[in-house]
Amino acid sequence: MTVIRVGTRASALALAQTQTIVNRIAASAGVEVEIVRVTTHGDTSTEPLSSLGGTGVFASALREALLNDECDVIVHSFKDLPTAPHPGLRIGATPKRADARDVLVARAGFTLDTLPEGARVGTGSPRRVAQLRERRPDLTIVDIRGNIDTRVGRVAEGDLDAVVLAAAGLGRLGRLDSLAPEFLDLSGWPTAPAQGALAIEVRDGKPDRLLGVALATMNHSSTEATTTAERTVLARLEAGCAAPIGATAVVDDGLLFLTATVYSPDGSRRITSSHAATPDSHSALHLTQAALDVAERVSIDLLAGGAAEFAPLKVTE
Numbered sequence: 001m002t003v004i005r006v007g008t009r010a011s012a013l014a015l016a017q018t019q020t021i022v023n024r025i026a027a028s029a030g031v032e033v034e035i036v037r038v039t040t041h042g043d044t045s046t047e048p049l050s051s052l053g054g055t056g057v058f059a060s061a062l063r064e065a066l067l068n069d070e071c072d073v074i075v076h077s078f079k080d081l082p083t084a085p086h087p088g089l090r091i092g093a094t095p096k097r098a099d100a101r102d103v104l105v106a107r108a109g110f111t112l113d114t115l116p117e118g119a120r121v122g123t124g125s126p127r128r129v130a131q132l133r134e135r136r137p138d139l140t141i142v143d144i145r146g147n148i149d150t151r152v153g154r155v156a157e158g159d160l161d162a163v164v165l166a167a168a169g170l171g172r173l174g175r176l177d178s179l180a181p182e183f184l185d186l187s188g189w190p191t192a193p194a195q196g197a198l199a200i201e202v203r204d205g206k207p208d209r210l211l212g213v214a215l216a217t218m219n220h221s222s223t224e225a226t227t228t229a230e231r232t233v234l235a236r237l238e239a240g241c242a243a244p245i246g247a248t249a250v251v252d253d254g255l256l257f258l259t260a261t262v263y264s265p266d267g268s269r270r271i272t273s274s275h276a277a278t279p280d281s282h283s284a285l286h287l288t289q290a291a292l293d294v295a296e297r298v299s300i301d302l303l304a305g306g307a308a309e310f311a312p313l314k315v316t317e
Ligand SMILES: NCc1[nH]cc(CCC(=O)O)c1CC(=O)O
Pocket: 077, 078, 079, 080, 164, 165, 166, 167, 168, 169, 194, 195, 196, 197
């Protein structure tokens, strides 16, 4: 029996998403799966996200465990993963993405449009702050941290009127049905690059044969292409995961379509660019090439339109 050790953060969300991956690996013939819990600074700190050193606060402890051979694969929320490749590691698989949308969880069935004037809305994400300010300049935005239960709890307790969260996170915790939130359409409310997707990271080099088979089976080529397109814009703009950027790529009927928006922090300015490419075929290689092409064209537009002048794009890692 080959034992595959899966490293994960210990939060409820991380454990839920790791479990879906564990189940898929365990379905492969001849392998046994073990879960290795790793505690990260991002989990234990209550400081604002921006003061923790930008991107990678969640990823680095996991990566250390992988490099130290304490586990064989690690599972990341893809949107929390810095775009710079990590020496000695590579992304071994990108499974099929869940819902990429944000949702508004509000008290008393309010929606973004019907929230009372001056209502208190919680988020810790600069992108969501900019989007909220653009759409509803009258709202009082409250900087919040903490896991999904904590954030939703602040609405239930009456401390906040609403919070904005990723649909995928609530979905993985089985909370979408009971909360019945408002889904914010991607066309008007683009979300973080790779939101809703997971990335399976492995050590560089040839994996164990059975691990290789499991990774290949799990990979979803459209998700690989769309997340590559979205994250390439982030990399090209030298932006971190906390930058006010929304990006949405889809593969539809053989066409790869990417749109990205950069916001000023106060929501008063924005620039959007969209491009599409037709991959020569459905092969993963052509899809990836198309993803890089559209990302390049979108990035050039955004920079030419002055995105770097009105948005804080250089976030150090
Ligand atoms: N920023 C934290 C984070 N990282 C990943 C998710 C869950 C959604 C996903 O996997 O994309 C969340 C919660 C949220 O943004 O509400």
